[in-house]
Amino acid sequence: MPGGIDFLVMGLSHRTAPLVVRERLAVAPDQIIETVRGLAKLPAVREVALLSTCNRVEVYIASPDPDAAIASLRQDLAERAGAEESELGSHLYVRVDVEAVHHLFRVASSLDSQVVGEPQILGQVKQAHDSAIAAGVAGPVLGACFTGAFRIARRVRRETEIARNPVSLSSVAIDYARKIFEGFTGRTVLLVGAGKMADLAARALRGQGAELVITNRTAERAAELAARIGGRVHSFEDLAGALVRADIVIASTGARQPVLTRDLVARALRKRRGRPLFLIDIAVPRDVEAGCAELSDVFVADIDDLQKQADQHRNGRRGEADRAEAMVEGEVARFLEAYRGRRVGPTITALRGHVLSISRGEAERALSSPPLASIGERERRGVLDLAEAIAKKLLHGPQVVLKRGGADPVDGAALVATVQRLFELEVAEPAATTAAVLPAEAETDAPSADKVVGR
Amino acid sequence: MVEILAYALASALYLGYLFTARGPVTRVARAALSVGVAAQLSDIGLRCVAGQNPVSSTPEAVALVAFLIACGTLVAGLRYKLTAAGAFSVPASLTLLVLARVVPADPGTPRFGSLGMAHVLLATLGVAVFAFAAVLAVLYLVEEGRLRRRRFDRVGREAPLATLDRLALRCVSIGFPVFTVALLTGAIWIARLGGIASPEARRPEYLIAVAAWMAFGALLVARVGAGWRGRRAAWLTLGGFGGTLLVLFFYILRYAV
Numbered sequence: 001m002p003g004g005i006d007f008l009v010m011g012l013s014h015r016t017a018p019l020v021v022r023e024r025l026a027v028a029p030d031q032i033i034e035t036v037r038g039l040a041k042l043p044a045v046r047e048v049a050l051l052s053t054c055n056r057v058e059v060y061i062a063s064p065d066p067d068a069a070i071a072s073l074r075q076d077l078a079e080r081a082g083a084e085e086s087e088l089g090s091h092l093y094v095r096v097d098v099e100a101v102h103h104l105f106r107v108a109s110s111l112d113s114q115v116v117g118e119p120q121i122l123g124q125v126k127q128a129h130d131s132a133i134a135a136g137v138a139g140p141v142l143g144a145c146f147t148g149a150f151r152i153a154r155r156v157r158r159e160t161e162i163a164r165n166p167v168s169l170s171s172v173a174i175d176y177a178r179k180i181f182e183g184f185t186g187r188t189v190l191l192v193g194a195g196k197m198a199d200l201a202a203r204a205l206r207g208q209g210a211e212l213v214i215t216n217r218t219a220e221r222a223a224e225l226a227a228r229i230g231g232r233v234h235s236f237e238d239l240a241g242a243l244v245r246a247d248i249v250i251a252s253t254g255a256r257q258p259v260l261t262r263d264l265v266a267r268a269l270r271k272r273r274g275r276p277l278f279l280i281d282i283a284v285p286r287d288v289e290a291g292c293a294e295l296s297d298v299f300v301a302d303i304d305d306l307q308k309q310a311d312q313h314r315n316g317r318r319g320e321a322d323r324a325e326a327m328v329e330g331e332v333a334r335f336l337e338a339y340r341g342r343r344v345g346p347t348i349t350a351l352r353g354h355v356l357s358i359s360r361g362e363a364e365r366a367l368s369s370p371p372l373a374s375i376g377e378r379e380r381r382g383v384l385d386l387a388e389a390i391a392k393k394l395l396h397g398p399q400v401v402l403k404r405g406g407a408d409p410v411d412g413a414a415l416v417a418t419v420q421r422l423f424e425l426e427v428a429e430p431a432a433t434t435a436a437v438l439p440a441e442a443e444t445d446a447p448s449a450d451k452v453v454g455r
Numbered sequence: 456m457v458e459i460l461a462y463a464l465a466s467a468l469y470l471g472y473l474f475t476a477r478g479p480v481t482r483v484a485r486a487a488l489s490v491g492v493a494a495q496l497s498d499i500g501l502r503c504v505a506g507q508n509p510v511s512s513t514p515e516a517v518a519l520v521a522f523l524i525a526c527g528t529l530v531a532g533l534r535y536k537l538t539a540a541g542a543f544s545v546p547a548s549l550t551l552l553v554l555a556r557v558v559p560a561d562p563g564t565p566r567f568g569s570l571g572m573a574h575v576l577l578a579t580l581g582v583a584v585f586a587f588a589a590v591l592a593v594l595y596l597v598e599e600g601r602l603r604r605r606r607f608d609r610v611g612r613e614a615p616l617a618t619l620d621r622l623a624l625r626c627v628s629i630g631f632p633v634f635t636v637a638l639l640t641g642a643i644w645i646a647r648l649g650g651i652a653s654p655e656a657r658r659p660e661y662l663i664a665v666a667a668w669m670a671f672g673a674l675l676v677a678r679v680g681a682g683w684r685g686r687r688a689a690w691l692t693l694g695g696f697g698g699t700l701l702v703l704f705f706y707i708l709r710y711a712v
Contacts, residue, residue: 178615179613305605
């Protein structure tokens with residue numbers, strides 16, 4: 001179904017390309033603006049946004065000539081990846097027009113993510129659009145499509161349970177901790193080691209009121225991490241002392257041998273008086289000795305446990321994903337309608353205003369002249385209604401044709417122009433190529449009337 | 456009769472909830488339990504009108520314990536997201552109620568005096584509150600076991616362990632003074648009936664009651680004084696409650712035989 005939207009996407013994702021290919025095309029966040037400026041110089045490319053995450057690299061383009069844009073983009077991407085076009089070609093996918101909108105909506109709603117329902121992607125899509133704006137290469141088409149994408153993404157998040165159960169390891173760990181502790185305010189989280197994963201979970205816990213204590217074999221790295229995520233450093237030599245005070249321990253050292261041995265934990269337990277201790281072990285090889293799990297009031301979760309739980313939640317999300325897909329379909333249809341409405345909307349509104357004002361004016365003139373001037377109020381009403389009814393009947397056909405025909409990118413514009421000439425309509429802006437596609441309008445179903453000077 | 460059937464149905468549903476952790480079951484279970492509570496309340500009312508207040512004899516008092524536990528379950532489910540508690544408390548309620556009903560009402564038993572009734576009332580309240588502490592302790596141990604065995608999927612959307620621990624402590628701190636006064640009134644009662652030296656006063660249940668009281672006392676000292684919690688605290692709570700339960704069974708046994 002052609003939608004008449006000059007929009008296309010080309011890219012590759014975890015579905016089509018292995019990491020080795022993806023990383024060759026990936027663009028660092030601080031390079032995005034420069035890159036989109038470069039892409040915007042390609043022939044037939046009018047607006048560009050670039051979405052580069054660990055799972056996908058996608059270029060969204062508004063172009064009046066999709067075929068030319070695709071050809072030049074293919075070549076450009078191959079050059080960037082340092083590969084032959086044919087080599088990259090098998091990994092690249094291209095969607096144009098409505099298909100591209102549908103794709104963007106699915107991506108933003110996290111339906112195309114490796115982990116369906118993961119929350120980061122929406123932010124990344126927003127970032128992509130913001131960067132395009134910052135680079136000065138965004139425009140009305142991207143604006144409309146991305147705004148629509150943000151809207152459906154929020155709806156999916158709100159109305160489905162797709163993101164309800166956590167599927168990322170750090171959030172699964174926090175979810176687990178929630179089954180032990182009543183909230184995290186005043187709880188002490190001890191980070192043993194300065195791994196990246198620990199970072200995520202610790203930040204989240206800190207956000208919920210937990211106090212962070214960091215210990216690491218190399219004190220400098222501990223201090224660095226403490227400064228970055230907000231916590232204090234505890235000496236690694238006194239690990240046992242730190243264990244006595246901690247409620248949650250996140251271990252992520254690169255040590256070959258367990259750092260938290262059964263002995264060490266048992267010693268700390270004596271001073272804890274049964275206070276639950278939750279050891280989250282996200283290190284490989286493991287940091288928590290297996291025997292620790294047998295100790296009283298000690299709970300251990302290693303990376304496999306978290307992964308298993310995450311997988312289960314992920315399966316649960318699949319059912320919700322079907323519902324979300326249906327919502328996306330509906331939203332694409334609505335979007336299309338609104339988009340088309342925007343092209344022909346102002347013209348239709350102007351036409352209606354023009355015809356209705358003539359019919360009303362004529363009826364009122366007739367009512368104020370002799371033969372009709374003396375009739376009663378009811379009859380007056382009747383005449384006015386009659387005039388309006390005739391005008392509306394006459395308008396119906398042209399409106400339908402305009403709405404339908406407006407979808408066509410070439411004929412639609414001609415049709416709109418013809419109608420405007422025939423009726424001498426003054427429409428503020430020929431909508432299809434300008435900034436008429438505004439965020440606020442994506443919210444309304446009906447074409448907006450207030451941008452039109454009806455005459 | 457209605458209350459027994461309702462409690463039985465609710466027991467099955469709450470147990471079902473414990474093993475499936477399905478949300479919709481909760482509402483039906485709660486409804487069944489509410490019906491049981493309402494039925495028993497009207498039953499207690501009728502008996503009161505007939506001149507048998509709920510602390511006038513052993514079976515009546517046992518039925519009252521069942522009633523209080525059932526009420527507590529409803530409150531726990533609504534107020535603290537402790538639906539799983541019903542899997543233990545409602546069957547306990549059911550058992551006590553059935554026991555109270557199968558024991559033949561003996562018209563020959565002398566009515567308790569006011570001291571006796573005060574003792575029975577306080578003991579009943581104390582046992583009911585301890586029963587709840589015990590339910591929370593069991594729940595703690597079950598959930599704790601699941602978490603330890605890393606059966607996360609089985610751990611429903613229940614209150615966290617810390618909540619169970621905290622509420623169990625609260626129950627014990629409320630129950631302990633009540634039970635203390637119950638023991639004292641009981642001792643005075645015995646002294647009035649025939650004195651410590653009489654053979655009546657040398658029943659094993661009195662010793663068990665004192666032992667249970669001491670267990671709860673030790674628990675409170677450990678928890679409040681030294682800050683103990685977790686598994687051991689849960690086991691000690693269960694031990695104390697086991698004692699009070701034993702006392703209760705002795706009473707019923709003695710009454711029935």
